[in-house]
Amino acid sequence: MTMLRHRDPPRWGDRRRPALLVRGLHLDAPLMIGIGLLCLISLVVVYSASGQDGGLIAQQLLRLLMAFMLMALIAQIPPHHLEFWAPWFYGLSLGLLFAVMLFGDEGKGAQRWLDIGGFRFQPSEMMKLALPMMVAWYFADHQLPPNKRGIAITLLLIAVPAALIARQPDLGTAMLIVAGGLSVLLLAGLRIRHIMFFVMTGAALAPLVWFNLHDYQKSRILNFLDPERDPLGTGYHIIQSKIAIGSGGLYGKGWMNGSQAQLDFLPEQSTDFIFAVLSEEFGLIGVLLLLAIYLFVISRGLYIATQAQDTFARLLAGGLILSFFVYMCINIGMVTGLLPVVGVPLPLISYGGTSMVTLMSAFGVLMSIQTHRRLVST
Amino acid sequence: MSSTIKDHIRESRAFNERAAIILGLVVTATLILFIRLFYLQIISYEHFITLAENNRVAIIPTPPTRGLIYDRNGVLLAQNTPSFSLDIIPERVTDLKLTISELTKIISISAEDLTRFNKELKQKKPFMSISLRYNLNEDEVATFAIHRYRFPGVEVEAQLIRHYPFGGLASHTVGYVSRLDEEDLKVLDAPNYRATRFIGKAGIEKFYEGVLHGTTGYNHAETNAAGRSLQILKRDLPTPGQNLYLTVDSRLQQIAETAMGGFRGGVIAIDPRNGDVLVMASMPTFDPNLFAAGIDSKTYHDLQASPDIPLYNRALQGRYPPGSTLKPFIGLAGLENNSAKVEGATFCPGWYTLKGDSHRYRDWKKEGHGYMTLDSAITQSCDIYFYDLALDLGIDKMHDILSRFGFGARTDIDMVSETSGLIPSRDWKRRARHQPWFPGETLITGIGQGYTLVTPIQLATAVSTMAMKGQRMQPRLVYAFQDSASSSISLLEPVKKEPIKLSNPAYWDQIIAAMTNVVHGPHGTAQGISRNLPFKIAGKTGTAQVFGIKQNEKYNANQISERLRDHALFISFAPADDPRIAIAVVVENGEHGASTAAPVARKLIEAYLINNTPPVPQNGVKP
Missing domain, CATH: 3.90.1310.10 (Penicillin-binding protein 2a (Domain 2))
Structure with missing residues (x-):
């Protein structure tokens, strides 16, 4: 096992398969098509949601371009290099999270940004990538399915960054981080009794968590349970969002014709609530198309994971694609009133640069895993 | 090695099983989302489309x-x-x-x-x-x-x-x-x-x-x-x-604004007992209705560009050299510090020189005042006496007493854009000018010239404090709030400030007596306003140079342009033995405190203390 991981065998994938351009560039064509379609949908819906703001679209296009370049760059890095750097990357991200706690900039009442030489970024976004890498790295060398010790260490690896992010306070991102770490753990093979244990502990800890939440977070959960509680405050968002989605019907009201969206009844309509705009203007048909593309991307990701050649690559690919799916579920669940409003963007569709860059980097990793194949021999 | 491979294959197979389960979960979750959307968009469509189309709450x-x-x-x-x-x-x-x-x-x-x-x-x-x-x-x-x-x-x-x-x-x-x-x-x-x-x-x-x-x-x-x-x-x-x-009395305000007779300047009248500002006038005024109606840019520009700067509140923002109005306060500093100078008399030949310096510091009266006591020096506003006293006291002691009267600091009246003025000190000069303090500057500080700058509100609160023999009141413009719905009134209590305590309270009487002589004494500089009064006014005139005259030049009002003429100042309170109103008047380019500034104060005192028939309140509220 160890020997295998440190060897540098010849590549044979390029010889065996037709020499597609994308393959030569270490890109994966099916993923590229899926991501491309999602980004296209994003531009179309953001244009409508932003009140036909061409400047915004130009900005988003620029970000997309940069994110694509970053993805292509990461796809060039062979998985075993990623494996080598995983603990360092995790350490760096954790250090930056501590730095945010100490010197971070505040925006909208939360301390999330770090300013290094005039360049602002959110270390919590780095952690979205670093944590699955770290957990996969850990299991690559340990017994699978994991024993109690392995689970405990993994949970610690997850809990420290999640606590730091929740403290900023950014509960939404903290949840996504946890989802990312747990995804890898789940793929590493959890026993039913361990899962049961988690559920029980979670139920026991819930009251403790409740009392440590910020007021706005509590009110979000209460409003989720009963939106009528505060129809003009936070509950207003869910009500308006449901009206937007429901009134879209089967075919939708047409592009740029959603009255809920165009008359500003929807909150955060270019970002967290973009799904409501899409549902209102393109109806259930549009929603089905979006879900189909998502499913396609996720299936392709899972396929890449099953085809991966070592434990690290497998767990990482699986974990990343599973988190992608969880992001999507949380956002759509939130906008449709199934889950609390936690402030999570719809992956690849919501307007905004930071999450886009993270997601594209993750797809870069998936492509690297798919395209850097090695001969497995003994 | 073979076990590693076997492990690897087994592990890969186990992973594929898990991936299949995950795929199942993904499909299930997506299905749940789909069902939810189907429910919202198809089953509840009528409900939501009604809400959206007809029944939105704005x-x-x-x-x-x-x-x-x-x-x-x-x-x-x-x-x-x-x-x-x-x-x-x-x-x-x-x-x-x-x-x-x-x-x-x-x-x-x-x-x-x-x-x-x-x-x-x-x-x-x-x-x-x-x-x-x-x-x-x-x-x-x-x-x-x-x-x-x-x-x-x-x-x-x-x-x-x-x-x-x-x-x-x-x-x-x-x-x-x-x-x-x-x-x-x-x-x-x-x-x-x-x-x-x-x-x-x-x-x-x-x-x-x-x-x-x-x-x-x-x-x-x-x-x-x-x-x-x-x-x-x-x-x-x-x-x-x-x-x-x-706290403003609009009738008195009207009288003050008329009395200024077209001059630029500021007038403040305060009730020294509670700090109520009875008059706050800054001339020229402007019509605030222009702003409320939506001022056009040309009118606004004209107001801004006018050389009379009508938008500027001279009563709080105007920084003027206090001139001789500072003398009663310097005199008090002399008494409090037991200066040898206030005991006897000082001879005034009309000029003063410092040892080792040929520069002649002149008196406003060219031929001199002769022998001067503290009382006559205030009454006749002799500069030489105060040069001598200032030199004896030194800048530190003068700075101390003037600061205690509130000069050089904002009064913190309930109003915007007040400026602090300036009382110079060694510290200030080192910081601001990077220079040491010179004795010549001590001299001119003694007669309220040089770096010293005060605002009319500071002069008025300082003379109130003098009237109240050290009791300082926070000046204020609002004395009550009224709830519009219930019409109930909440009165605001006057605010006392740290009083000035002298080693001997009789010093107050000595200065107040001298200030009373300024108006009522035979040689007083403001005796023009003393006629036909049932009570006495205590006051002090002041004339502040707008620009310096050279050593051998003579001040000739007719030869210099109107805007470079001296500022005229007058501070006063009345009745001298039971003060109810304290006034500071600054008339820009008014030349002599006695001729232009003092009559304004006299008119206010007369209107407030003699002809005071307040108008019938429009809503039954009495202060």
Whole structure:
């Protein structure tokens, strides 16, 4: 096992398969098509949601371009290099999270940004990538399915960054981080009794968590349970969002014709609530198309994971694609009133640069895993 | 090695099983989302489309009524009057360009109105009304009413705007409101200003903005798909702002402004017992109604560019050399510090030199005053005596006593844009000028020249303190708030400041006696105002140089331009033995304190203490 991981065998994938351009560039064509379609949908819906703001679209296009370049760059890095750097990357991200706690900039009442030489970024976004890498790295060398010790260490690896992010306070991102770490753990093979244990502990800890939440977070959960509680405050968002989605019907009201969206009844309509705009203007048909593309991307990701050649690559690919799916579920669940409003963007569709860059980097990793194949021999 | 491979294959197979389970989970979760969406979009479609199309609730903010401003006797100084504007709802107008050009034929619409309208047109939703013209007069309202049928989507709307019935009276004190702009919203509690069009930009209107404004209310209106309101479902009424009662007496204010006789300058009158500011005048005044009505840029520019700087509140912002009005305070410093100079008499030959320096510091009286005591030096305003005393005291002791009277610091009156003035010290000079303190500067500080700069409000509070023999009161402009809804009044208590305690209280009497002699003594510099009074006035004249005269030059008022003539000052209080009013008058380029400034004070004292018949309060409120 160890020997295998440190060897540098010849590549044979390029010889065996037709020499597609994308393959030569270490890109994966099916993923590229899926991501491309999602980004296209994003531009179309953001244009409508932003009140036909061409400047915004130009900005988003620029970000997309940069994110694509970053993805292509990461796809060039062979998985075993990623494996080598995983603990360092995790350490760096954790250090930056501590730095945010100490010197971070505040925006909208939360301390999330770090300013290094005039360049602002959110270390919590780095952690979205670093944590699955770290957990996969850990299991690559340990017994699978994991024993109690392995689970405990993994949970610690997850809990420290999640606590730091929740403290900023950014509960939404903290949840996504946890989802990312747990995804890898789940793929590493959890026993039913361990899962049961988690559920029980979670139920026991819930009251403790409740009392440590910020007021706005509590009110979000209460409003989720009963939106009528505060129809003009936070509950207003869910009500308006449901009206937007429901009134879209089967075919939708047409592009740029959603009255809920165009008359500003929807909150955060270019970002967290973009799904409501899409549902209102393109109806259930549009929603089905979006879900189909998502499913396609996720299936392709899972396929890449099953085809991966070592434990690290497998767990990482699986974990990343599973988190992608969880992001999507949380956002759509939130906008449709199934889950609390936690402030999570719809992956690849919501307007905004930071999450886009993270997601594209993750797809870069998936492509690297798919395209850097090695001969497995003994 | 073979076991590793076996492990690897087994592991890979196990992973594939898990991946299959995960795929199952993914599909299940997506299915749940799909079912939820199917429920929302297909099953509940009718419900939601009704909500969206016909039954939306829009929340429309309604502005609170701004609090009124009364003078101390209940005379209304700022009120709200209806004003008519010509409003257009763009989406109801078929051809906006044509409509506007047709409107121009019956109602005058300036280029500036159009620019503002077009700017708002871009920012607002098409169903929101935008004002094309403000302040329509009655004729215009009538003209439009006749032609109204031709203009669907155009309405004349009434709204309350601020009106100042006395125009320029106490314009700097009352201040004005002006149209709210984006810059204001950055520093305000923006949600509470959603519907507000005007905000206090100067004076009391600005300082008490938070009290006067009130709380915005909300109408919950049922709107149709285009966002037009159909009916009001629920009203959260706005809470009107509170009314304010100023300490200012508008009758006295009027007298003060008239008495200034066209001169620029500032007048402050204070009730020394409680710090109530009875008069705060800054001349020239301006008409605050210009701002409330929506000032056009040319008028505003003219006001800004005028050499008389009418928008500047001289009473609080004007920094003047105090001249001889500082002498009673320096004299008090001499007494308190047991200076040898205040015991005997000093000979005044008309000039003074420092040892080892040939520079002659001159007295305003060229031939000199002869032998001077503290009393006669204040009464006749002898400079030489105070040069000598200042040198004996030194700058540190003078700085100390002047600071205790509040010179060189803001009085913290409830008003915007007060300046602090300056009382020089060694420290200040080292910091600001990087130079040591020179003895010559000590001399001229003793007669209120040099670096020393004071504001009229500082002079007035300092002379109040003198009148009250050390008891300092915080000057104030508002003495009561009135809740608009319940009409209940809450009075504000006067605020005492740290008093000045002297080692011997008799020193106060000594200075006050000298100040009384300034007005009533045979040689007093202000004896011109002493006639026919049943009580005595204590005062001190001052003349402040606007520019320096060279050593061998003679000050010739006729030869120098009006704006370079000396400033005239006068501080006073009355009755001298039972002070009820303390006054500071600064007349810019008024030349002599006795001839231009003192008569203003005399008129105020006469009006306040002799002919005082306050007007009948308009709403039964008595201070």
